Amino acid sequence: xxxxDSRALPSLEPHAAASPARVARVDAGAVLVVPGVxxxxxxxRAVLPRGGLVPSDDGEDLAPTVGDDVxxxxxxxxxLVRVLPRRSALxxxxxxxxxxxxxxxxxxxxxxxxxxxDPAPHLGRVERLLTLAWGSGARxxxxxxxxxxxxxxxxxxxxxxxxxLGADVHTVSVPTDVGxxxxxxxxxxxxxxVAVGPSGAGKSTLVNALAGTEVxxxxxxxxxxxxxxTTTHRELVGLPGGAWLIDTxxxxxIGLVADDDxxxxxxxxxxxxxxxxxxxxxxxxxxxxxxVREAIDSGELPAxxxxxxxxxxxxxxxxxxxxxxxxxxxERARWKKIVxxxxxxxxxxxxxx
Ligand SMILES: Nc1nc2c(ncn2[C@@H]2O[C@H](COP(=O)(O)OP(=O)(O)O)[C@@H](O)[C@H]2O)c(=O)[nH]1
Ligand SMILES: [Mg+2]
Ligand SMILES: [Zn+2]
Numbered sequence: 478x479x480x481x482d483s484r485a486l487p488s489l490e491p492h493a494a495a496s497p498a499r500v501a502r503v504d505a506g507a508v509l510v511v512p513g514v515x516x517x518x519x520x521x522r523a524v525l526p527r528g529g530l531v532p533s534d535d536g537e538d539l540a541p542t543v544g545d546d547v548x549x550x551x552x553x554x555x556x557l558v559r560v561l562p563r564r565s566a567l568x569x570x571x572x573x574x575x576x577x578x579x580x581x582x583x584x585x586x587x588x589x590x591x592x593x594x595d596p597a598p599h600l601g602r603v604e605r606l607l608t609l610a611w612g613s614g615a616r617x618x619x620x621x622x623x624x625x626x627x628x629x630x631x632x633x634x635x636x637x638x639x640x641x642l643g644a645d646v647h648t649v650s651v652p653t654d655v656g657x658x659x660x661x662x663x664x665x666x667x668x669x670x671v672a673v674g675p676s677g678a679g680k681s682t683l684v685n686a687l688a689g690t691e692v693x694x695x696x697x698x699x700x701x702x703x704x705x706x707t708t709t710h711r712e713l714v715g716l717p718g719g720a721w722l723i724d725t726x727x728x729x730x731i732g733l734v735a736d737d738d739x740x741x742x743x744x745x746x747x748x749x750x751x752x753x754x755x756x757x758x759x760x761x762x763x764x765x766x767x768x769v770r771e772a773i774d775s776g777e778l779p780a781x782x783x784x785x786x787x788x789x790x791x792x793x794x795x796x797x798x799x800x801x802x803x804x805x806x807x808e809r810a811r812w813k814k815i816v817x818x819x820x821x822x823x824x825x826x827x828x829x830x
Contacts, residue, residue, distance in 0.1 A: 494550055494551070495548035495549065495550050495558060495559065496512070496548065496549055496550075496551075497546065497547070497548060497549075497561075498510035498511060498512050498523070498546075498547050498548070498549045498557075499511045499544065499545065499546055499547070499713065499721075500541050500542065500543055500544060500545040500547055500557075500583075500713070501520045501543065501712065501713040501714075502520070502543060502710055502711065502712050502713065503540075503541060503542060503543060503710075503711070504710075505529075506524065506525055506529065507522050507523065507524050507525060508522075508523055508525065508541055508557060509521065509522060509523075510522075510523045510547065510549060510555075510557065511713070511715060512549075518715070521555055522555065523547075523549050523554075523555040523556060523557045524554055524555065524556055524557065525541070525556075525557055526556075531547070531557055531558065531559060531560050532558070532559055532560070533559065533560040533561075533562070534559075534560075534561065534562050535562070539560045539580075540579075540580070541557060541560050542566075542579075542580040542581065542582060542583050542711075543581075543582050543583070543711045543712065543713050543723055544582045544583040544584045544585055544669060544671070544713055544721070544723055545560050545561070545563065545583045545584065546560075546561040546583075546584060547559060547560050547561060548561065563580070563583045563584055564584055564614065565583065565584060565585050565586070565613050565614035565615045566580045566582070566583045566584075566585075566613055566614070567580065567581045567582045567583075567585060567588060567609060567610070567613040567615070567671060567673070568580050568581065568609075568612070568613065568734045569581055569609065569732050569733070569734055570732025570733060570734050570796045570799075570800075571732070577800040577804060578734050578800065581671075581673070581711065581725065582671045582711065582723050582725070584669055585613060585615040585669045585670070585671045585723065586615055586616065586668045586669050586670065587615055587616050587617075587618055587663055587668065587669070587670045587671075588606075588609075588610035588613060588615045588616070588617045588618070588670075588671055588673060589618055589619075589620050589660075589670055589671065589672045589673070589674075589680075589683070590603060590606045590607055590610060590617055590618070590619045590620065590641075590644075590673060590674060591620045591622060591672050591673065591674030591678045591679060591680045591683060592619065592620070592621055592622070592637065592674055592675070592678055593621070593622050593623050593675075593677065593678045593679060594621050594622065594623050594624055594626065594627045594630055594633050594648070595623045595626035595627050597633065598621060598633060598636070598637050599675075600636065600637065600640050600781070600785070601785055601788075602674075602675065603619065603637055603640055603641060604640055604743055604744075604785050604789065605733060605789060606673055606674065607619070607640075607641060607644060607742075607743045608733060608735045608739050608740055608742075608743040608789055608793075609673070609733065609734070609735065609739075610644075610673075611735075611738070611739040611742040611743055612734065612735045612736060612738070612739030615671075616644075617641075617644045618644060618645050618646075618647065618660075618663070619637060619638075619641045619644050619645070619646040619647070620646075620647050620649060620660065620672075620683060621633065621634060621637060621646065621647065621648045621649065622649055622650070622651065622678060622679035622682070622683065623650065623679060624648045624649060624650040624655060624656065625650035625652060625653050625655070630648050631648075633648075634646060634648045639779075640782070640785075642742075642743070642745045642746060643742060643745060645659070647659055647660060649683070651679060651682050651683060651686045654686075657686055657687070660683075660687060661687060663720075664687060664716060664718055664720035665719070665720060666718060666719030666720060667719055667720070668720045668721070669713075669720070669721040669722075669723065670687075670720065670721070670722050670723065671722075671723035671725065672684055672722070672723065672724055672725060673725055674727060675727045676696075676707060676726065676727025677696055677727065678727065680708070680724055680725065680727070681693035681694065681695040681696070681707075681708050681724055682695045682696075684714070684722050684724045687716075687722060688714060688716055688722060689716075692714045692722075693708060693712070693714070693724045694707070694708065707726065708724055708725065708726040708727075709726055710726065711723060711724070711725045711726070712724050732792075732796060733789060733792045733793050733796060734793070734796055734800075735789070735793040735796075736793075740786070740789060740790055740793060743786075743789075744782070744785075744786040744789075746778065746782065747769060747778065747782055747783060747786045750768045750769045750772050750778060751768065751769055752768075753768035754766060754767050754768045754769060755767070761783060769783060
């Protein structure tokens with residue numbers, strides 16, 4: 478029985494009157510866009526199609542995210558009609574049952590992995606965010622904040638640098654304006670930076686310092702003493718110099734989406750050792766001639782590095798399997814619906830948008 482494939486229908490009408498814009502913020506059913514692709518313009522509200530998904534160039538409908546380059550059409554309201562190809566995307570596992578992953582930010586050049594020195598930096602979190610960053614296609618840069626609050630920032634810097642192979646690590650103190658110059662140097666015209674890290678790490682404070690003006694509310698106690706300002710939305714800010722900054726709220730336990738390349742980049746030291754194991758499929762447990770275990774025994778490799786690599790690799794593999802299962806379930810549901818509609822059990826409502 479021939480079954481019509483709903484995906485084969487032409488869904489991408491040409492948009493002669495469309496103009497380019499960039500997504501600055503996503504709300505339910507609408508987004509804030511910055512008109513044009515130059516920073517420094519006032520954001521405007523653009524509505525999304527029902528369901529929130531927008532056609533993209535590869536034919537798949539996407540949930541637009543902060544940093545997306547898009548096309549908008551102005552008629553009685555401003556409508557977002559197309560998501561342009563992403564050159565990078567910071568993606569995490571989403572809790573939702575239907576969509577597999579969530580893009581936290583798109584078209585990013587530098588991922589600032591922000592971690593505080595006080596309380597002491599959490600190495601496992603840095604490794605997780607670095608893996609996410611390596612997987613995005615953007616370059617990770619680690620920023621250690623609150624250097625003014627600890628007696629020995631250098632020792633902590635060394636500890637973090639040892640798990641941040643291939644990434645620059647900068648230690649900063651925003652209130653005393655220490656260490657910010659190399660970060661300001663990243664703000665070239667057209668470059669987009671996103672700050673990720675736990676709540677309270679100092680992301681918004683850093684974004685404000687780099688912007689040179691208070692563009693984001695920070696965790697300072699409010700003057701009226703009622704609670705604290707914290708970042709609740711991911712938000713893109715265009716700087717007068719032409720660079721873009723994206724601030725994010727601290728997401729508790731970012732679900733890891735990572736391929737082997739991203740894991741290998743983060744754990745380049747373990748991978749390098751593993752190449753020297755006698756057996757190619759060495760699991761670095763009891764095998765003779767295991768270079769990884771030898772390095773741990775000699776103190777060359779901290780045991781926590783191997784544990785951390787295993788934990789993140791397991792999590793990434795689990796996410797991938799779960800993603801496959803969800804994709805298969807979506808596909809089954811789609812075919813069931815198509816078959817039912819074809820039989821006439823359910824007549825498609827022509828007035829349904
Ligand atoms: N002493 C000190 N405090 C900082 C520094 N950076 C941020 N803070 C403070 O840390 C708190 C949380 O900062 P915030 O930028 O809101 O963190 P976010 O949740 O990552 O955006 C605020 O009270 C900031 O003033 C720093 O370099 N030194
Ligand atoms: Mg914040
Ligand atoms: Zn081994």
